[in-house]
Amino acid sequence: MPPASGFDSGATSGSRASFPAVPGPLALGRRRRLFWLTVAFGTLLLAIAASLAVGSAPLPLTTVWAALTRPDGSLDHLTVLDLRVPRTALAVLVGAALGLSGALIQALTRNPLADPGILGVNAGAGFAIVLGVALFGVTRIQQYLWLGFAGAVIAALVVYVIAARGPGGANPIRLTLVGVALSAVLSGASSTLALIDPQTFDRMRYWGAGSIADRPDGTIAAILPFIAAGLLLGLACARPLNALALGDDMARAVGARITFTRAAGMVAVTLLCGAATAAAGPIGFIGLMVPHAVRWLTGPDQRWVLPFSLILAPVLLLVADVIGRLVVWPAELQVGVVTALIGAPVLIALVRRAKAAAP
Amino acid sequence: MTGTFTVRIGRLSRRVHTRALIVAVLLLLAATACVAASLMLGSRSLTLTEVLTALGPDARGPNRLVVVEWRAPRALAAGLFGACLGISGAIFQSLTRNPLGSPDIIGLNTGAYTGVVFVITVGGTGFLAYAAGAMIGGLGAAALVYLLAFRGGVRGFRLIIVGIAVSAMLTSVNTWFSVKADLGEALRAAVWGAGSLNAIQWPPVILASIVAGLLALALPVAGRRMRQLELGDETAVTHGVPVERSKILLSAVGVGFTALVTAAAGPIAFVALAAPQIARRLSGRPGSADLVGSALVGSVLLGGADLIAQHAVPDTPLPVGAVTVLLGGAYLVWLLLHEQRRR
Numbered sequence: 012m013p014p015a016s017g018f019d020s021g022a023t024s025g026s027r028a029s030f031p032a033v034p035g036p037l038a039l040g041r042r043r044r045l046f047w048l049t050v051a052f053g054t055l056l057l058a059i060a061a062s063l064a065v066g067s068a069p070l071p072l073t074t075v076w077a078a079l080t081r082p083d084g085s086l087d088h089l090t091v092l093d094l095r096v097p098r099t100a101l102a103v104l105v106g107a108a109l110g111l112s113g114a115l116i117q118a119l120t121r122n123p124l125a126d127p128g129i130l131g132v133n134a135g136a137g138f139a140i141v142l143g144v145a146l147f148g149v150t151r152i153q154q155y156l157w158l159g160f161a162g163a164v165i166a167a168l169v170v171y172v173i174a175a176r177g178p179g180g181a182n183p184i185r186l187t188l189v190g191v192a193l194s195a196v197l198s199g200a201s202s203t204l205a206l207i208d209p210q211t212f213d214r215m216r217y218w219g220a221g222s223i224a225d226r227p228d229g230t231i232a233a234i235l236p237f238i239a240a241g242l243l244l245g246l247a248c249a250r251p252l253n254a255l256a257l258g259d260d261m262a263r264a265v266g267a268r269i270t271f272t273r274a275a276g277m278v279a280v281t282l283l284c285g286a287a288t289a290a291a292g293p294i295g296f297i298g299l300m301v302p303h304a305v306r307w308l309t310g311p312d313q314r315w316v317l318p319f320s321l322i323l324a325p326v327l328l329l330v331a332d333v334i335g336r337l338v339v340w341p342a343e344l345q346v347g348v349v350t351a352l353i354g355a356p357v358l359i360a361l362v363r364r365a366k367a368a369a370p
Numbered sequence: 371m372t373g374t375f376t377v378r379i380g381r382l383s384r385r386v387h388t389r390a391l392i393v394a395v396l397l398l399l400a401a402t403a404c405v406a407a408s409l410m411l412g413s414r415s416l417t418l419t420e421v422l423t424a425l426g427p428d429a430r431g432p433n434r435l436v437v438v439e440w441r442a443p444r445a446l447a448a449g450l451f452g453a454c455l456g457i458s459g460a461i462f463q464s465l466t467r468n469p470l471g472s473p474d475i476i477g478l479n480t481g482a483y484t485g486v487v488f489v490i491t492v493g494g495t496g497f498l499a500y501a502a503g504a505m506i507g508g509l510g511a512a513a514l515v516y517l518l519a520f521r522g523g524v525r526g527f528r529l530i531i532v533g534i535a536v537s538a539m540l541t542s543v544n545t546w547f548s549v550k551a552d553l554g555e556a557l558r559a560a561v562w563g564a565g566s567l568n569a570i571q572w573p574p575v576i577l578a579s580i581v582a583g584l585l586a587l588a589l590p591v592a593g594r595r596m597r598q599l600e601l602g603d604e605t606a607v608t609h610g611v612p613v614e615r616s617k618i619l620l621s622a623v624g625v626g627f628t629a630l631v632t633a634a635a636g637p638i639a640f641v642a643l644a645a646p647q648i649a650r651r652l653s654g655r656p657g658s659a660d661l662v663g664s665a666l667v668g669s670v671l672l673g674g675a676d677l678i679a680q681h682a683v684p685d686t687p688l689p690v691g692a693v694t695v696l697l698g699g700a701y702l703v704w705l706l707l708h709e710q711r712r713r
Contacts, residue, residue: 029596082645124475126532136520169672173707185706188469188647192702199695203688212557215546296538303531348546351538358535362528 024248037112042317045153047308051322055103058329062099063091067341099232101223102332102346103325105287106297108238111245112283113298114305114316118252119276122182126299127284129187130277133168133293134194134201136285140218142202145211153219153227158328160237162201164287169193171277182259182271183293221292223332234286241282248276249313296351297324300358307361325353372656390663397652397666401449406671408445409437411681422670425494443575444567447634447668448676451567452641454582454627456649456668457589459625459642460661463615464596465566466530469567472642473512473628476533476621479637480540482629483563486636487547490555497569500562501633506623508629565638565691567676574634585626592623593661638691641668644698651705673699 015060070087078088079096112127120129126204128134140160143149149158174181174189205212254267262269284298301317301324309315328346331353373388409421416424424437462471474480485507489499497638519532539583544563548556585588595616598606603613630637648671649663682688 049544074437122468124471124534173703177706184469184541187701189706191469191643192699194696196703199640199692199697199699202560203692203696206561206689206692207683207686208565209557210552212560213553216556216560220545220549255501284709295541299534300538335396345548346710347550348542348549349540351535359532362520362531362535363521 016051021165022095026356044309044323048315048318048322049229051319052328055322055326055329058313058326058333059099059103062095062102063095066090066336067343082192083264084346085262095303097231098223099329101226101290102278102328104231105294106328107321108241108283108287108297109328110301110322111242111317112153112280113300113324114302114313115245115248115283115319116274117300117302118256118313118316119273119280120187121256122183122187123303124299125187125281126295128194128288128293128295128298129190130280130284131166131170131190131193131197132163132284132290134162134197135162136160136288137215137219137293138166138197138201140178140205141211141215144214145204145208149207150214153229156230157229159289160285160359163288164207166193166197167277167281171274181270181277183315187275191252196276218292219295220345221293221350222345223328224346226290230290237282237286241279241286244275245279245283245316246321248272248279249317249344252276252313253311256313281349288299292347292348294328294347296354297327300344301327304358372595380622387653393652394662394666397663397670400675401452401666401669404670404677405445407447407677408448408673408680409441411677412436412441439572443572444570444676446671447567447570447575447578448673448682450579450582451631451635451638452645452668453665453674454578454631454668455638455641456664456666457661458624458627458646459644459666459668460646460649461592461596461620462642463646464600465620465624467600469647473625474532474537475513476515476625476643477537477540477634478508478625478628480537480544481514481637482632482637483544483559484507484511486562487544487559489561491547491551497571497574498554500572500636501547505629505633505638508632509625511540524618548653549703560690562636563691564689565636565694566687566689567635567679568687568689570635578634582627585623585630586621588623589661592620595620596661606679624679638672638694640691640695640698641671644702645671647697648702648705671701689703 013025017343048087060072060075064070068087068090070091074087074090077083078091082088082092109127112334116127116129117123119125126276136159139158140149140155143154144160149155169191170186170190172183173193177185184278199213205215251267251272254262254265255269255272256262257265259269287294302320305316305319305323309319329352330347334353335349338344374385375387375388376383388687390485406418406421410416410418414432416433418438419431425442429438448586459472460474462475463469464473465471474669482504485505486500488507489503494500494503505539515529515533515536518536521528544559551559554688595611598609598611599613599616602610606613606616628642644662645668648662649660649667651662652661652667672690672694675697676690678689678697679688679693682693
């Protein structure tokens with residue numbers, strides 16, 4: 012039987028074909044990885060500063076600093092404190108959640124094409140909200156949050172239960188297929204409901220674009236506990252995930268607890284991606300692509316992939332959000348639209364360079 | 371391995387898996403039943419005899435109009451397009467060795483959607499304008515992906531990453547349109563984007579059949595190359611298979627099959643993804659790609675979905691693509707749920 016997951020680009024076949032062995036020329040040593048992790052963190056701070064300063068009313072950093080340290084109730088200070096701080100904090104949370112859950116899901120399913128939505132999280136959230144809008148007339152965005160989160164969690168749970176019932180337990184291929192199949196059912200139901208009723212369609216097209224602007228008060232407080240728990244659980248999975256990459260048999264032989272690790276990883280992905288999607292709508296690309304770019308830098312070691320993804324994903328989301336505020340100034344573009352538009356060219360440039368340097 | 375027998379005709383011989391053969395025959399019957407049902411059902415319900423009479427050489431009257439002019443192109447399109455998508459999916463999943471592989475990963479359908487969005491934006495209407503927009507957008511995106519991924523040869527992995535990146539950018543453009551456009555235009559694009567056979571007529575079906583027939587000429591070779599490549603690139607090379615050329619041939623055939631469906635009916639989702647997986651599980655050989663089985667499953671899937679799309683909600687024809695994902699997804703879940711400990 013051919014290896015059914017992972018791409019075999021000729022030189023990378025064999026038992027560890029889960030991820031193509033691209034990193035060669037770009038992969039860094041331990042000390043340089045630490046250096047780059049620091050650089051990444053610095054970039055994150057810069058992006059946060061930019062997100063606080065830039066907008067329909069551009070503010071100098073001194074004003075931002077004054078607003079944070081000695082708020083005087085002026086319009087500028089209120090803009091920073093009431094609008095930009097929550098928005099920036101949400102971007103950091105959502106970005107970190109998507110980046111880490113993306114890295115986790117690719118490791119869990121051993122599939123570089125997997126994104127966190129693959130467990131049915133996005134489709135579940137979307138379906139729950141469509142149901143709420145179409146059948147129960149939900150209109151307040153606060154209600155979207157909990158509907159979306161409930162839908163995401165239930166969908167992921169169903170995927171895991173179905174996948175785990177089969178021969179060999181919830182192995183990567185079954186997880187992927189069940190997730191894709193269930194997502195399809197849910198999104199098919201959603202789009203049927205939306206296409207029958209133009210009003211529902213009208214509401215869903217805005218939710219579907221993904222945005223972190225104008226979220227209701229309390230959004231951050233609502234998702235923070237879930238994301239914090241997901242981050243801790245996810246980071247704790249790094250070492251066992253390294254073992255899992257060897258394949259189930261090898262992993263068992265080196266003493267990894269496969270079922271436990273997989274279940275823990277699934278819980279982390281569900282918490283992270285579910286909370287992020289509930290708060291911001293489905294934001295694609297970040298969870299799929301940031302871990303990819305990171306692996307070129309770090310190689311396949313999850314102890315580096317996870318923290319790098321955790322830091323760089325919010326950078327991408329923040330930069331996208333800031334650019335979204337600038338391109339059609341003083342109006343804004345949804346961050347979900349901008350993310351791919353700026354992330355994809357970077358990725359293409361990276362993949363062309365990575366291969367050019369390879370033998 | 372048991373469960374096989376060998377057919378010999380003169381010097382040609384071929385091993386046939388009994389179960390796969392039975393499954394294929396049953397699927398063929400199911401596909402025929404879908405076509406028949408599609409010809410019979412509707413606001414003017416006909417019996418099978420009436421349908422056959424209407425199809426006869428000297429039929430006259432309203433039945434002939436209903437059956438031959440209105441229902442037949444749609445019924446045939448559902449069967450044919452389903453088969454095309456099934457084949458395309460089987461090829462790409464085998465080529466990428468990934469159950470998520472599909473022509474979509476090189477931006478085909480997303481580009482087609484962008485093309486149609488452009489047509490709608492500049493005020494174009496009608497089947498031909500949409501088809502042209504879809505064709506130019508889809509093939510343009512695919513060409514762009516190849517161009518960007520080309521650097522002294524196109525490697526599979528880089529192609530996929532570039533494909534995902536370009537698709538993501540086009541998706542952003544499409545989302546942007548959906549949010550910015552007025553509700554009517556956004557809805558029109560969304561209905562097209564779901565894939566629909568509601569307005570299909572004879573000319574596109576005939577044209578698509580001709581293209582599909584030409585592409586099908588490459589299938590015997592393609593099927594053999596697929597099985598050889600599945601052994602791994604190195605093994606295939608040692609068996610004398612021209613690996614790179616085979617991959618280009620397979621991609622071209624797979625892209626062709628999907629492109630013709632998308633141009634005629636919009637991007638009908640999920641058939642390409644689900645059909646090969648369902649076919650593998652039905653034939654009891656989950657390890658190997660199967661062009662015939664995938665084509666038949668795709669045909670039944672789209673045919674059945676289109677029946678539901680036409681008749682499920684009275685007076686509101688649904689886009690078949692919405693039903694396909696529901697039906698195909700539910701069936702795939704069920705199959706996975708009941709997968710036996712085999713092999």
